Amino acid sequence: MLKVKNLKASIEGKEILKGINLEVKPGEVHAIMGPNGSGKSTLSAVLAGREEYTVDGGSVEFLGKNIFDSSPEERAREGLFLAFQYPIEIPGVSTTNFLRAAVNQVREHRGLPKLDAVQFLKTMKEKMQIVDIDQALLKRSLNEGFSGGEKKRNEIFQMAMLEPKLSILDETDSGLDIDALKIVANGVNKLKSPDNATIVITHYQRLLDFVIPDFVHVLYNGQIVKSGTKELAYELEERGYDWIKAEHANA
Amino acid sequence: MEMSDLLQRLILQSGDTSFSAARGTATSLIEEKGLPSRKNEEYKYTNISKILERNFGEFAGNIESATDLKSLIPTLSENQLVFVNGVYTEDLSNYQLPVGITIDKLEENSSAIASGVDKNSDEFLLLNTSNLSTGVVIKIAKSTVIESPLVLIHITDSSKNQAVAHPRVVIKAAQHTQATIAELFIGNACPPNWRGDSLSFTNAVTEISCAADSVVSYVKIGNESPNQLHVGNTRVEVAEKSVFNAVTVNFGGKMVRNNLYIALNGSHSEANLDGLYVTDNKEHVDNHTVVDHKVPNCNSNELYKGIMNGSSKGIFNGKIFVRQDAQVTNAFQSNKNILLSDNATINTKPQLEIWADDVKCSHGCTTGKLDKEQLFYLRARGIGEHSAKLMLLDAYANEVIEKINDENLRTYVQQILRNKIDE
Numbered sequence: 001m002l003k004v005k006n007l008k009a010s011i012e013g014k015e016i017l018k019g020i021n022l023e024v025k026p027g028e029v030h031a032i033m034g035p036n037g038s039g040k041s042t043l044s045a046v047l048a049g050r051e052e053y054t055v056d057g058g059s060v061e062f063l064g065k066n067i068f069d070s071s072p073e074e075r076a077r078e079g080l081f082l083a084f085q086y087p088i089e090i091p092g093v094s095t096t097n098f099l100r101a102a103v104n105q106v107r108e109h110r111g112l113p114k115l116d117a118v119q120f121l122k123t124m125k126e127k128m129q130i131v132d133i134d135q136a137l138l139k140r141s142l143n144e145g146f147s148g149g150e151k152k153r154n155e156i157f158q159m160a161m162l163e164p165k166l167s168i169l170d171e172t173d174s175g176l177d178i179d180a181l182k183i184v185a186n187g188v189n190k191l192k193s194p195d196n197a198t199i200v201i202t203h204y205q206r207l208l209d210f211v212i213p214d215f216v217h218v219l220y221n222g223q224i225v226k227s228g229t230k231e232l233a234y235e236l237e238e239r240g241y242d243w244i245k246a247e248h249a250n251a
Numbered sequence: 252m253e254m255s256d257l258l259q260r261l262i263l264q265s266g267d268t269s270f271s272a273a274r275g276t277a278t279s280l281i282e283e284k285g286l287p288s289r290k291n292e293e294y295k296y297t298n299i300s301k302i303l304e305r306n307f308g309e310f311a312g313n314i315e316s317a318t319d320l321k322s323l324i325p326t327l328s329e330n331q332l333v334f335v336n337g338v339y340t341e342d343l344s345n346y347q348l349p350v351g352i353t354i355d356k357l358e359e360n361s362s363a364i365a366s367g368v369d370k371n372s373d374e375f376l377l378l379n380t381s382n383l384s385t386g387v388v389i390k391i392a393k394s395t396v397i398e399s400p401l402v403l404i405h406i407t408d409s410s411k412n413q414a415v416a417h418p419r420v421v422i423k424a425a426q427h428t429q430a431t432i433a434e435l436f437i438g439n440a441c442p443p444n445w446r447g448d449s450l451s452f453t454n455a456v457t458e459i460s461c462a463a464d465s466v467v468s469y470v471k472i473g474n475e476s477p478n479q480l481h482v483g484n485t486r487v488e489v490a491e492k493s494v495f496n497a498v499t500v501n502f503g504g505k506m507v508r509n510n511l512y513i514a515l516n517g518s519h520s521e522a523n524l525d526g527l528y529v530t531d532n533k534e535h536v537d538n539h540t541v542v543d544h545k546v547p548n549c550n551s552n553e554l555y556k557g558i559m560n561g562s563s564k565g566i567f568n569g570k571i572f573v574r575q576d577a578q579v580t581n582a583f584q585s586n587k588n589i590l591l592s593d594n595a596t597i598n599t600k601p602q603l604e605i606w607a608d609d610v611k612c613s614h615g616c617t618t619g620k621l622d623k624e625q626l627f628y629l630r631a632r633g634i635g636e637h638s639a640k641l642m643l644l645d646a647y648a649n650e651v652i653e654k655i656n657d658e659n660l661r662t663y664v665q666q667i668l669r670n671k672i673d674e
Binding site: 071073075087088091098102105109 | 624625627628629630631632633634635636638639642643645646647649650
């Protein structure tokens with residue numbers, strides 16, 4: 001589904017990603033862990049198509065196509081979804097109206113008929129259950145004045161509505177208390193299927209207690225320096241990142 | 252002093268003598284002052300006299316108007332009065348006035364003109380007064396509540412020839428009334444290539460007085476042709492315990508200048524001023540506002556927002572006066588601008604003059620581009636760049652549009668906005 005080969009990227013002349021290799025297949029959950037500044041968020045930004053990053057080398061294939069040929073909206077319509085670490089507030093645009101536009105543009109791209117207001121509302125009500133989000137919240141301006149937990153739940157709710165093939169959760173756990181974390185993780189698990197895949201980017205192992213990864217990768221200094229199974233996440237939780245840094249410095 | 256050729260052509264002769272005294276005074280004042288040049292601080296950025304000079308060299312009065320103006324008129328309310336080139340036109344109007352409203356011809360009611368003129372008067376107010384020959388007086392009787400807004404539609408018709416209009420409207424809301432009054436300015440454009448760059452000129456004056464305990468909402472929508480000139484003077488007097496709401500929206504023109512003057516004359520009164528200007532190409536829109544706090548315990552809130560594209564220009568100048576007696580005043584002002592192109596400009600100037608000491612005042616202005624983070628967020632959800640921009644601009648403008656307290660008017664403005672930004 002996703003093939004990242006020797007990906008190099010920089011921002012304002014500063015090299016951040018120094019050759020990433022990663023392959024994600026349908027049905028898999030990958031966790032990408034790493035200390036602050038290792039390039040985790042840059043990776044998700046480059047995959048989603050943020051224009052301020054420059055791709056300096058390597059390739060990324062998503063569903064067999066070169067991802068860099070597509071705009072951010074085309075990637076989203078193809079089935080790439082980024083749950084933002086810091087969801088943006090947009091005053092004056094209600095979540096409901098925004099999502100209706102998004103869902104219909106995505107459906108159009110996939111050759112599906114647009115949803116009318118009634119169908120849309122029906123779908124919305126079904127998906128709201130998944131993350132236990134209140135309809136009143138969705139009538140308000142997008143993320144404006146939402147609590148941290150509400151914003152993250154809204155991200156997963158949008159994910160449910162857009163039915164992506166590959167979801168990248170960028171530090172979705174940061175700033176969440178354990179109850180909110182469970183709701184969010186539960187939502188992610190409900191949306192899992194053999195046809196879609198998830199990349200969980202996180203600093204801590206905590207989220208991985210609820211969203212069980214098939215693979216764990218450690219990103220350090222712009223490269224994946226270690227890959228393993230979920231046991232690697234426990235080891236990182238136990239020992240921190242210093243031993244990785246040390247190992248890598250010696251290497 | 253010899254009257255300039257331009258003034259001579261812009262001051263139309265009329266047989267009606269109802270206003271001869273007012274006209275005489277205004278004419279001698281404007282002869283003395285002349286139209287404002289660029290050296291005039293108030294018109295520094297808006298040198299409309301120069302364009303008038305250049306384009307009205309051979310203007311010899313309104314010649315004829317088109318016969319099919321009806322198709323231009325939107326249906327916005329049950330009560331619509333239509334003016335063509337400043338003259339009230341019964342045939343095009345349509346109203347069943349609710350009990351409590353009367354509409355009289357100004358020429359039969361010439362004492363209703365509130366704005367006495369003096370040497371400090373705005374030059375275009377003087378020019379309007381020196382042209383007085385007709386107009387309307389709208390009176391709202393004591394304790395009247397009007398549900399459906401009264402809409403005045405001004406058509407400047409230059410389809411056959413250059414046109415000059417000096418509409419004059421007087422609105423008097425008596426005690427304990429509640430009403431919404433809207434003025435819509437539309438143009439019937441010159442045929443293309445008439446003298447290469449044909450223009451029309453609307454010079455409107457609207458005087459509003461709000462008696463005690465009244466709630467008056469006023470909406471001014473400017474949607475003339477891109478080659479029209481427009482100056483509007485709206486002068487409002489607000490008595491105690493009254494609320495006056497103004498929403499001024501403008502969608503461009505060759506050169507547009509709105510002067511909105513609000514005097515809070517009675518304590519515990521409130522003025523809310525919201526504005527939106529959306530310009531493109533070489534359009535030029537200038538909003539000057541004055542809120543004059545004369546007495547204690549009054550509030551004013553002002554929010555003006557602009558969207559400028561192409562090489563268009565926006566100007567905002569907001570004056571707030573807090574007189575010595577006006578203790579316990581709250582006055583807030585904000586001007587926000589989005590520039591959609593590198594060649595668009597905005598000149599913004601807040602001007603607070605405060606003589607009282609127990610006062611809460613604030614002002615601020617921002618100018619920027621569309622928020623990149625917001626744009627990316629929408630695109631990352633599959634929304635195309637163009638529709639994402641429209642969505643953000645709609646939301647931005649809606650903060651002003653939603654202050655219009657009538658749904659038909661709101662929808663109408665939203666449609667114009669959409670057409671303008673979706674070019």
